[in-house]
Amino acid sequence: MAYTVHQAKTHFSRLLKEAEVGQEVVVMRGSKPVAKIVPIDMPAKDEEQLPFRLIGAFPGMTWTDDAFDPLTDEELREMGMDDLADAPLVKPADNLSPTSHPE
Numbered sequence: 001m002a003y004t005v006h007q008a009k010t011h012f013s014r015l016l017k018e019a020e021v022g023q024e025v026v027v028m029r030g031s032k033p034v035a036k037i038v039p040i041d042m043p044a045k046d047e048e049q050l051p052f053r054l055i056g057a058f059p060g061m062t063w064t065d066d067a068f069d070p071l072t073d074e075e076l077r078e079m080g081m082d083d084l085a086d087a088p089l090v091k092p093a094d095n096l097s098p099t100s101h102p103e
Helices: 005-010 012-020 044-049 073-078 082-086
Strands: 002-004 025-029 032-037
Touching: 002 005, 005 012, 005 025, 012 025, 012 032, 073 082
Parallel strands: 002 025
Antiparallel strands: 025 032
């Protein structure tokens, strides 16, 4: 099936689906064919080895339970973030005493 550049840009997902099922997709500039979209044949070896793969995941990647805990002040300083280590977590309100509560 042949499509103009405008049609290809507008319906790119549909063109990919057509290519995935084996149809030849040609993109034309005017009456001149300029590109062909074809499916990529994945080697059977890779499919057997990795049937499922998360984007950004690396095989063998592990982490400890504390990996997502907040950094300590010492760890912030080691990373060059002294300003964050010395800053209060919440700016104290001027009109509140430690025992009063906002209404």
